[in-house]
Amino acid sequence: MSNVTVTPGRSAQTPLTPGREGRDGGRDRRPRKPINTQFRTAVSPHQLNTTHGRIIYWTVLVITVVSFTAAFVFPLYWMITGAMKSTEELNSIPPTFLPTHFSLDGYLQAWDLLELGRLLGNTALYAGGAWLLTLAFDVSAAYALSKLRPVLGKVVLALMLSTLMIPPLVIMLPAYLTVKDVPFFHWDLLNTPWAIWLPAAANGFNVFLLKRFFDSIPRELLEAAEIDGASPGRILWSVVMPISRPILGVVSILTVVNVWRDFVWPLLVLPDSDKMSISIGIASLSSQMPQNVLVASLVIASIPTIVVFFIFQRHIMAGLTAGSLKG
Amino acid sequence: MTTASIPVTNRRRRQPSKLRRSVRRNLTAYGFLCGALICFAFFSWYPMVRQVILSFQKTNFVDAPEWVGLKNFRTVFSDPAFAPAWINTAMFTLLALLCGYVIPFITAIVLNELRHARAYLRFVVYLPVMLPPAVGVLLFQWFYNPDYGLFNQVLGFFHLPGLQWLNSSGTALISLVIVSTWMNMGSGTLIYLAALQTIPSELYEAAELDGAGLFKRIRHITIPQTKLILLVMLLLQIVATMQVFIEPYLLTGGGPENSTVTVVYLMYQYAFNFGSLNAGNALGLMLMLVLMVFSAIYLRVSRDNTV
Numbered sequence: 001m002s003n004v005t006v007t008p009g010r011s012a013q014t015p016l017t018p019g020r021e022g023r024d025g026g027r028d029r030r031p032r033k034p035i036n037t038q039f040r041t042a043v044s045p046h047q048l049n050t051t052h053g054r055i056i057y058w059t060v061l062v063i064t065v066v067s068f069t070a071a072f073v074f075p076l077y078w079m080i081t082g083a084m085k086s087t088e089e090l091n092s093i094p095p096t097f098l099p100t101h102f103s104l105d106g107y108l109q110a111w112d113l114l115e116l117g118r119l120l121g122n123t124a125l126y127a128g129g130a131w132l133l134t135l136a137f138d139v140s141a142a143y144a145l146s147k148l149r150p151v152l153g154k155v156v157l158a159l160m161l162s163t164l165m166i167p168p169l170v171i172m173l174p175a176y177l178t179v180k181d182v183p184f185f186h187w188d189l190l191n192t193p194w195a196i197w198l199p200a201a202a203n204g205f206n207v208f209l210l211k212r213f214f215d216s217i218p219r220e221l222l223e224a225a226e227i228d229g230a231s232p233g234r235i236l237w238s239v240v241m242p243i244s245r246p247i248l249g250v251v252s253i254l255t256v257v258n259v260w261r262d263f264v265w266p267l268l269v270l271p272d273s274d275k276m277s278i279s280i281g282i283a284s285l286s287s288q289m290p291q292n293v294l295v296a297s298l299v300i301a302s303i304p305t306i307v308v309f310f311i312f313q314r315h316i317m318a319g320l321t322a323g324s325l326k327g
Numbered sequence: 328m329t330t331a332s333i334p335v336t337n338r339r340r341r342q343p344s345k346l347r348r349s350v351r352r353n354l355t356a357y358g359f360l361c362g363a364l365i366c367f368a369f370f371s372w373y374p375m376v377r378q379v380i381l382s383f384q385k386t387n388f389v390d391a392p393e394w395v396g397l398k399n400f401r402t403v404f405s406d407p408a409f410a411p412a413w414i415n416t417a418m419f420t421l422l423a424l425l426c427g428y429v430i431p432f433i434t435a436i437v438l439n440e441l442r443h444a445r446a447y448l449r450f451v452v453y454l455p456v457m458l459p460p461a462v463g464v465l466l467f468q469w470f471y472n473p474d475y476g477l478f479n480q481v482l483g484f485f486h487l488p489g490l491q492w493l494n495s496s497g498t499a500l501i502s503l504v505i506v507s508t509w510m511n512m513g514s515g516t517l518i519y520l521a522a523l524q525t526i527p528s529e530l531y532e533a534a535e536l537d538g539a540g541l542f543k544r545i546r547h548i549t550i551p552q553t554k555l556i557l558l559v560m561l562l563l564q565i566v567a568t569m570q571v572f573i574e575p576y577l578l579t580g581g582g583p584e585n586s587t588v589t590v591v592y593l594m595y596q597y598a599f600n601f602g603s604l605n606a607g608n609a610l611g612l613m614l615m616l617v618l619m620v621f622s623a624i625y626l627r628v629s630r631d632n633t634v
Contacts, residue, residue: 035442040528042544043440044535057440064437065444071509072451078477079466091475094484133362141363150356156364163371165622169570169591170615173598173607174374174381181388182369199370201363232355261459263573268599279461283577286465295469298462309457313450316457320514321521 083107083296090291110296113289118274119281120304126266126277127259129193130200134255135248137201142210143236147222157211163204169264175199176268195269196277200259206251209319213247214240250319253312260305378615381608399609403597411585412593416569418500419507419589423568426508428561431515436549438516439523449520453513463510464577468493471502471578493579496586503574503587511567515560522556523549555628562625566618590614 035048035057047053082090083106084099110116141160145153168175179189179199189195217240225235241248266277276284278301286294309316357364382399386392403409438448455463470477471492479489492502526549534544550557572591575581581588581596590610597607 040531041439041523042436042531042541042549044531044541047541060437061441061443064441064448068448068451072454075466075470075477075509076454078470082469093475093480095475095477095480137362137366140359144356144359148352148356148359150353150360153356156360159372160363160367163367163375165619165626166371166375166615167566167570167618169572170611170618171371171374171378173594173604173611174377175370176598177377177381177604178369178374183373198366202366202369202371204367204371207363232359236359257457263459263461279459283461283465286468286577291469291475294465298466302458302462305457305459306454309454317449317453317517320517 079295080299083110083292083299085292087290087292106292106296107300110289110293110300113293114282114285114297116278116281116297116300119276119278120300122275122281123260123277123279123304126193126196127256129197130259131252131256133197133201134203134206135252138203138206138251139210139241139244139248140236142207142214143232143240145207146211146214147217147219147235147240148232157207160204160207163202164208172264172268175265179269190269191272191275196259196266199265200255203255206255209247209251210244213244217243246315246318249312249315253308253315254319257305257308257316378608378612381605382612385605395605399603399605400613402603402606403610403613406593408581408585408588408593412588412590415500415585415587416571416589416591419504419571420565420568422501422504423507423571424561424564426504427512427515427568428564430508431512432519432557434512434516435519435523436545438520449517452516455510456513458510460510460573461577464506464574467502467506467509468578494583496583499579499583499587503571503578506574506578507568507571515564518556518560519553522553526552558628559625562621562628566621566625569614569618 035054043053048057081099084103085096085106089096089100144150145157179195181188189198221243222235222239225239230238260277261279262277263279263283266280267283270276270280273281273284282294282297282301289297383394383396384392385395385398434452438445441448458466473479473489473491473494476492478492482489490498493499530548530552531544534548539547570591571589572595575587575589575592576595579587581592591614594607594610594614597610598604
């Protein structure tokens with residue numbers, strides 16, 4: 001099967017539309033800028049470019065843009081500005097659309113009261129370690145299963161993929177007990193980063209994505225390296241990893257974002273308030289905070305993932321469709 | 328797809344070395360595998376097995392565990408919250424499907440027709456998915472506040488009476504569904520959008536020549552062409568929404584009057600607040616069996632139709 005491909009966004013191929021003249025469905029029969037019909041969809045291109053069709057098209061477009069903005073951007077705007085309002089202002093009826101005076105006090109208070117610096121640092125530690133461990137373990141496992149093909153390799157793969165069938169929340173209690181008292185070793189991993197890192201590496205979906213990508217690497221390439229005397233480890237590091245950059249990017253971002261967003265698992269295994277991740281820290285203190293401080297902490301907590309999304313939008317969307325479209 | 332097809336060159340002469348090579352290759356392979364194997368064994372496979380075992384035991388981690396048969400299940404069954412938990416979970420799943428399954432598909436169809444602002448719309452619809460769930464839920468907790476929350480303010484703006492949202496057993500569950508849909512509909516929308524873009528345009532042209540109108544084209548081309556992904560998403564979404572936990576945990580604590588208690592929430596309560604871990608396990612096992620049915624169908628569907 002093929003590797004992960006980024007779904008071609010149409011906007012990328014859409015030629016730049018010329019100027020804006022002719023937008024007013026002119027009755028003087030000036031040549032109007034036609035709506036791009038390069039891609040045939042359910043609506044017929046001919047209908048789309050009739051006067052009637054254009055009116056409907058622009059109406060739908062405006063409604064969609066407005067309602068999406070209202071539904072998905074406005075709550076975020078309300079959150080960001082809400083954190084700048086005082087408690088009295090938050091309670092006032094009717095609400096103020098803009099904060100009466102611009103102040104970042106809510107944010108500063110949130111940073112101090114909730115010790116967000118520490119919470120963010122903890123979460124970064126969990127996400128970073130999980131990323132390294134996941135890459136190390138899952139990449140080498142997928143490489144072994146795909147290219148070295150040991151005895152019982154197929155069984156191992158099937159067992160790893162079978163974990164995808166069991167939702168993680170359902171086995172959270174026994175997993176919690178395992179972390180509390182690791183069999184044979186009798187380590188108590190509660191409140192240590194290992195409680196996040198090790199289970200994060202047991203990710204069947206990562207192994208699946210990586211193995212499928214490695215399967216698509218031509219054998220000859222690896223055999224050439226082998227003839228040159230490269231060891232399997234060297235081949236993995238110098239041949240396989242460099243050509244697998246796209247899939248490594250997808251797996252990395254999925255891992256980091258998942259650990260960052262996770263709630264239930266850190267809630268169970270990191271009960272100590274010094275060790276909490278950002279989501280748990282905020283949630284545990286949410287009822288004791290004034291509303292504007294709480295909202296400010298929510299804004300700060302969402303900045304990292306939103307920034308990641310801005311930067312790695314393509315990878316994230318590729319990972320999203322890779323999993324489900326070609327499952 | 329056969330394992331280890333060793334090229335048949337002049338290697339037959341050196342039989343012992345071939346065996347040694349094979350042993351070495353296997354050792355190396357398991358060397359590469361060991362890290363992942365240990366993680367999977369401890370944190371995935373063993374807990375699965377232990378889930379079953381613990382359901383039939385009584386453990387207090389001081390004395391040796393004791394087999395108690397179905398006692399844990401009886402404890403759970405006799406809990407007055409047991410039936411509400413399952414009913415609420417089923418209702419939540421149903422409502423979340425009505426909103427979170429139908430709306431993204433319609434949205435995707437509309438987005439697919441638009442030629443402007445595509446990047447913006449795709450970005451915006453996925454924004455809530457990127458927020459940590461705790462942030463989204465706590466944000467809505469504020470919006471739902473009957474006195475100064477955004478929703479009642481908006482209702483007041485239109486001179487409509489405010490609602491009690493989370494505080495009334497009539498609206499609490501649907502309030503949770505709204506949060507969940509808001510947070511999750513982005514991924515569904517983008518997946519459907521990707522699927523819609525794979526539909527060959529000739530099909531629409533042919534249907535148009537045959538005189539099919541817009542809705543007929545959607546009904547007879549769009550939906551059949553995306554049938555597989557629709558089915559897969561349905562199953563995945565059932566499995567995901569049946570595990571609803573964070574919304575009741577943070578917003579309602581299962582109340583008012585058990586109207587939002589869900590199975591996973593009850594399971595958490597048994598383990599960490601009622602001090603009866605094994606009853607929680609029994610509940611978890613029941614949910615696991617239910618979800619495995621859906622997972623099995625999902626696997627069946629996606630294997631029979633490998634894209």
